[in-house]
Amino acid sequence: MVVAVHYDCFRIFQAESASASFDGTKEDAGDVGGGTQDAKNAKITQDAQNSQVPQSDEHQTGDEVLERGQNGKPGGAHALLDWLWTVGAWRRPWPSAAKLRLEDAGPAAYGHAELAVFARMAAVAGLVQLTTLPLELAQIVYELSAHSLFWRAITVHCLCLRALWRRQQQQQQQLTEPLRLVPLAKILSWERGHALHVADSSSALSLSLLPPLIRITVDRVGICRIERRHEIAARPWNGATTTRLAFIVEDARILASLPFADIQGFPIWNLSLPPDPASCTLVGTTSFRRVLELRRPPPSQLYAVDVNRCFGLTFFYLSGRISGVHVHRTAKDDARKTYERLATRVKERMVWVFLPIGLDDRIVALWACQCDGSFNIVARMTLAGDVMIGRARKGSFRTMLLAQGDHIMFVYGEPFESKAVEILGAYSGKVQPREESHCITQSVVPAVPSAISTQFPDTYVSSAPLSDVKAVRVFTDKVKGICRGLLLWYGNGGVRALGECRICVDESLLVKSPAVICYRKLRYRAYRYASHDGVVVDAGGATQHHHAEDGWTCHEVGRGTLHFHFTTNRSFVMAYEQ
Incomplete structure (x- = not known):
C-alpha cells in the first residue's frame, strides 16, 4: 500500500509545516471568526498577507521535514508516516466497498484551520485576491472548480497538519502507545480530533446497558464520528437528507457477532436515521423480489429522496435497466454530473427519461412494474395523474406497490461502476395493503x-x-x-x-x-x-x-x-x- 500525495501539495506543506498549527476541530459554518462573514474575510486576508514561504525550507525533502518534527527537533518521522499510511490503507473500510460520492461543503464551512490553510495556499498560488472575496463568492468559485489542484491541495495540507497535530498532542501528553484496533461494539463515542471513549470490557453488564445501535458518520475525508444511539422507530421522517455525509446504522449485536474477515459491508444511507428495512419496500430490479437483507451481497450506497421536495427525477435507461438516477433539486439543475459518472462505453446509447413534479403536485403512490424483462416505474400524482417511466409493454406485466401516502421517500441504490441499479424502492412509514398492489390498469402501462x-x-x-x-x-x-x-x-x-x-x-x-x-x-x-x-x-x-x-x-x-x-x-x- 502506498500513500500518494501530489508533489506540489506536499511541497507547500513542507514549507509551511514549521509555522502552522491545527486544532483538530472543524467548526460549523457561520461560527468562525467572531461569528460574522466580515470577520472571517478579514482573517483570511490578514493570513494571506502574512503568509510567506520560507526560502530556507523550500527545497527540503519530505523526510527532512518529518525528521525535524513540529518543534524543529529530530524524531517523529515513523509515527507520522505510520499515521498517513493507515489513513491511505483504510480509505475503503472493507473489500469492494462502494465509492461514496460525497460533496465538500467548500469555503463556506471552513473552520479556523482550513481558513488559515486557504489563505496560505492562495498566497503561494498567487491568488491572494481570492481571499478578499466574500465567502459567498468564494463558494461560487469553489463550486465551479471543485476538482482543481488548488482545492485538493488544501485537503492534503489539512491532512498533513492533522498528523503533525496528533504527534504534538502525543508528545505533550507523553503518550507512546501505537495505533491500536478497538472493536466497534465497545466504542461509546468518538469524533475526529477528540478522544476515544471505550466501554469497560471487563463487565458484560456494562456492555448490555449501552444503547443498542451504532451509528457511523462519514464525510468526504473519511469516518468523522462514531456514536451509540437508541432506537427511534416511532420518530417520523422529516424529509431531511444530505449530500455531504453518509451514515451506517447497525445493531451492535450484529457487529459484535461478526469476525472481521466475515464483514462484507453494511448499507450506507444519506439519512442520519434510516428507515427499518422491514417497513421500507425495496425490490431487486433483476429478480423483481422484495429485498429483506441489505448486507449480503455487498450493498451500494442507498439514496433516499423526498419526491415532494424536488423538481423531478431523471432516469438513465439502457436495455430496460436503470443505470443511474439524478435528482433535480432546483429548476435549473441538469443531470450531466450524474451522466458523466456512467460507464463511458455504453452511456452514449442511454436514454434520458424525465419525471417532472409540479410545484403544487404530489406523488401519492409508487409502483414497480416488470414488462418483458424491463423494470418500469409508475407514479401516481394528485394533479398529473398516473405516469409510467420505462419501456413499452409488449405482453403481460407484473406490478408491486412500493409506497402510498402523503409523504413518500423514494429509495435507490447507487450502482457500482459499469453496473445497473440493483435495488429500488420507497418508504412512507405505512404498511402497504396487498389488495392495492394490482390497481394499475393496462392503459397506464401502454404498448x-x-x-x-x-x-x-x-x-x-x-x-x-x-x-x-x-x-x-x-x-x-x-x-x-x-x-x-x-x-x-x-x-x-x-x-x-x-x-x-x-x-x-x-x-x-x-x-x-x-x-x-x-x-x-x-x-x-x-x-x-x-x-x-x-x-x-x-x-x-x-x-x-x-x-x-x-x-x-x-x-x-x-x-x-x-x-x-x-x-x-x-x-x-x-x-x-x-
Missing part, C-alpha cells in the same frame, strides 16, 4: 400504438393528454435538427414530459397558451453512417397558420393524446390519438 411504425426492441414510451395545456417547452437538438422532447404544463398545476427532456442541456423554447402542436417526420443521421427516424415540433398560438414545408401534422390543443416514443438508437417518433 406501442399502431400509429407508430418503429419496432425497435428498446423502445421507451411517453404519453400526455392535450386538454387544458397552458404552456409547452420544446427541447431541440440543434446539431441534429430534431426535437428530443416536450414539457407540458396544465391548468391544474400538473406537468407531463414527452420524449427526452434534458433539462438545461438541450436548447428549449417555451410557448405559453399554445393553440396547436405541430410535428413533421424526417430522417436524420444519428451516427456517421446510420439514418434514423426523427421529428421536428412546432407549437403556435393560432389555429390558423401555415408551414413552409410539406409533411406537417397539426393538432389543436384541448383534445386527444400525444404519444412520443424514443429508442436507444436515437429514433424519435410522434403520434396522435383521438
Whole structure:
C-alpha cells in the first residue's frame, strides 16, 4: 500500500509545516471568526498577507521535514508516516466497498484551520485576491472548480497538519502507545480530533446497558464520528437528507457477532436515521423480489429522496435497466454530473427519461412494474395523474406497490461502476395493503400504438393528454435538427414530459397558451453512417397558420393524446390519438 500525495501539495506543506498549527476541530459554518462573514474575510486576508514561504525550507525533502518534527527537533518521522499510511490503507473500510460520492461543503464551512490553510495556499498560488472575496463568492468559485489542484491541495495540507497535530498532542501528553484496533461494539463515542471513549470490557453488564445501535458518520475525508444511539422507530421522517455525509446504522449485536474477515459491508444511507428495512419496500430490479437483507451481497450506497421536495427525477435507461438516477433539486439543475459518472462505453446509447413534479403536485403512490424483462416505474400524482417511466409493454406485466401516502421517500441504490441499479424502492412509514398492489390498469402501462411504425426492441414510451395545456417547452437538438422532447404544463398545476427532456442541456423554447402542436417526420443521421427516424415540433398560438414545408401534422390543443416514443438508437417518433 502506498500513500500518494501530489508533489506540489506536499511541497507547500513542507514549507509551511514549521509555522502552522491545527486544532483538530472543524467548526460549523457561520461560527468562525467572531461569528460574522466580515470577520472571517478579514482573517483570511490578514493570513494571506502574512503568509510567506520560507526560502530556507523550500527545497527540503519530505523526510527532512518529518525528521525535524513540529518543534524543529529530530524524531517523529515513523509515527507520522505510520499515521498517513493507515489513513491511505483504510480509505475503503472493507473489500469492494462502494465509492461514496460525497460533496465538500467548500469555503463556506471552513473552520479556523482550513481558513488559515486557504489563505496560505492562495498566497503561494498567487491568488491572494481570492481571499478578499466574500465567502459567498468564494463558494461560487469553489463550486465551479471543485476538482482543481488548488482545492485538493488544501485537503492534503489539512491532512498533513492533522498528523503533525496528533504527534504534538502525543508528545505533550507523553503518550507512546501505537495505533491500536478497538472493536466497534465497545466504542461509546468518538469524533475526529477528540478522544476515544471505550466501554469497560471487563463487565458484560456494562456492555448490555449501552444503547443498542451504532451509528457511523462519514464525510468526504473519511469516518468523522462514531456514536451509540437508541432506537427511534416511532420518530417520523422529516424529509431531511444530505449530500455531504453518509451514515451506517447497525445493531451492535450484529457487529459484535461478526469476525472481521466475515464483514462484507453494511448499507450506507444519506439519512442520519434510516428507515427499518422491514417497513421500507425495496425490490431487486433483476429478480423483481422484495429485498429483506441489505448486507449480503455487498450493498451500494442507498439514496433516499423526498419526491415532494424536488423538481423531478431523471432516469438513465439502457436495455430496460436503470443505470443511474439524478435528482433535480432546483429548476435549473441538469443531470450531466450524474451522466458523466456512467460507464463511458455504453452511456452514449442511454436514454434520458424525465419525471417532472409540479410545484403544487404530489406523488401519492409508487409502483414497480416488470414488462418483458424491463423494470418500469409508475407514479401516481394528485394533479398529473398516473405516469409510467420505462419501456413499452409488449405482453403481460407484473406490478408491486412500493409506497402510498402523503409523504413518500423514494429509495435507490447507487450502482457500482459499469453496473445497473440493483435495488429500488420507497418508504412512507405505512404498511402497504396487498389488495392495492394490482390497481394499475393496462392503459397506464401502454404498448406501442399502431400509429407508430418503429419496432425497435428498446423502445421507451411517453404519453400526455392535450386538454387544458397552458404552456409547452420544446427541447431541440440543434446539431441534429430534431426535437428530443416536450414539457407540458396544465391548468391544474400538473406537468407531463414527452420524449427526452434534458433539462438545461438541450436548447428549449417555451410557448405559453399554445393553440396547436405541430410535428413533421424526417430522417436524420444519428451516427456517421446510420439514418434514423426523427421529428421536428412546432407549437403556435393560432389555429390558423401555415408551414413552409410539406409533411406537417397539426393538432389543436384541448383534445386527444400525444404519444412520443424514443429508442436507444436515437429514433424519435410522434403520434396522435383521438
